[in-house]
Amino acid sequence: MTQTSSKQNGGKTKADTDDLPGPVAVLRCAREQLAELTGLAAESVSSFERTEEGWDLAVEVLELVRVPDTMSLLATYAVTLDPRGELTGYRRVRRYERGRADPPRPGGG
Template sequence: MSNTNNTSESQGSQQSSQSPQSSRKSQKPQKSQDSQESRRPRPMEVLREARAQLAELTGMTAETVSSFERTEEGWSLEVEVLELERVPDTMSLMGSYQVELDSEGQLTGYRRVRRYERGRADSRGGR
């Protein structure tokens, strides 16, 4: 039983000795988080995060960003997504998604604007 008491006492002393260190450690990230929250995300950070968020929400691979612009509310992107993989690859079905993000780069909404085969030319602006 004395071993159990020693163990719990030593754990208590370890916890109390770790508390100041862990509180110091937790204070440092808070300061850096505050500075990160106050700065705007850079365009490449927004692009990467948008692709990752869309892939997580849809379960589909976000392949490319075909348009990207800053708006009054945040960001607007058009992302090309692999919806259905086929063989040969040129027959795979792609989707073009309009993605809206807030000023911090968090996805606020998305919608598919068109669906097409990877190997097909765009008929919207073509002759």
């Protein structure tokens, strides 16, 4: 039986990484934690990335319900979590009406 050195694994042993939650569990937990802290309903996670420090997410949150629904205000929150999925910080980075798309960027992007 061969063992992988911790140096080859970026300083982490297989046992260290086996007990960490996967992406689905982290996203679910992040939405619950953000909703509990802000009192706002998290509608979706629009992006996520595993980093050396844990996780970075962009979470879409319903901030203000309006009629018609296309006029409701949503916000994007940048959320950071530790490797175990515990929320370590968040901030609102964008606020927009549900029915509005971002303006086109130069070059068609």
